[in-house]
Amino acid sequence: MRLSTKGRYAVTAMLDLALHGEKGPVTLADISENQGISLSYLEQLFASLRSKGLVRGVRGPGGGYYLGREMDEITIANIICAVDEWVEFTRCQGKGNCRGGQRCLTHSLWDELSEQIYNFLEGITLGDLVKRGDILDVVKSQRQDKEGMRVVI
Amino acid sequence: MRLSTKGRYAVTAMLDLALHGEKGPVTLADISENQGISLSYLEQLFASLRSKGLVRGVRGPGGGYYLGREMDEITIANIICAVDEWVEFTRCQGKGNCRGGQRCLTHSLWDELSEQIYNFLEGITLGDLVKRGDILDVVKSQRQDKEGMRVVI
DNA sequence: ATAATTGTTGACTAAAATACTAGGTTATCT
């Protein structure tokens, strides 16, 4: 699996969309300015996101991007998989070259860990993050202690 | 944060160490052959792991590497952080260029997600994976149903 | 109708990270 700044950009941009998409489509130019990501790079990322149905583009003046689905139906795993290839090349490809099953064991262990991470990211939606952002704001304004600010899933 | 094949290599190699370290030190040549990772590349990775105290090298004939601590005291986050820089460059650096706090909001949301992933990886130790590997083997030999094979943290 | 706006697509590029190679030095065991 991969999880680099590319996926981070995509998640951040999608968050921007979720936060400002209520009042009409959001232009890539806005996101570019808000998040400090190059416009053309965003276009590339959104081409991937669009092909997976995660966003919906509206052309012409006043156009921009909407979320492709409800924010509660879009998981972080969805977004990262759309822009960041989810490679699975460590599993021995049935060549039978695993001596004593040792190689198979470590590989299956890693695969299990990889699956755990995937399930974790699959369990968080954009909606969750936005809701938690609100909570964080409320908590912050109430000046609670730091322990109270740590929101657990 | 980063989580690419580099960290995957490191985790896999450390798993190898945890699985075979009982009967003496494990050589990088063995790991290289078992896991199909280039020897010199492993040396680079282990230089990082060693500097963080995650492994302990023994020179000379019959030498190799031991785990630096008990496998229950080594988390996946430890390993990935040792070889894969844990960058934190999205947070606005106090330049006050966040208009209306919107940029700050998405950034803090991402930071929160990033922290969740970190905590998740921090909660899994090498020992956990090895134990689960045993469990998996037992379960597999008992031919239980597939649901029983999915181990949850 | 026409101009402005915005998405869509493709080709191309500089910089960085990745994965690997080559060659050496040092400690330790037999």
Place this chain on the structure above:
DNA sequence: AGATAACCTAGTATTTTAGTCAACAATTAT
């Protein structure tokens, strides 16, 4: 002494990242 294996340094090919540039298509406002 000689073999072994960690340890160290430098270099390099490939891939990925992050970005630019340019042309084009669809839609809206004037």
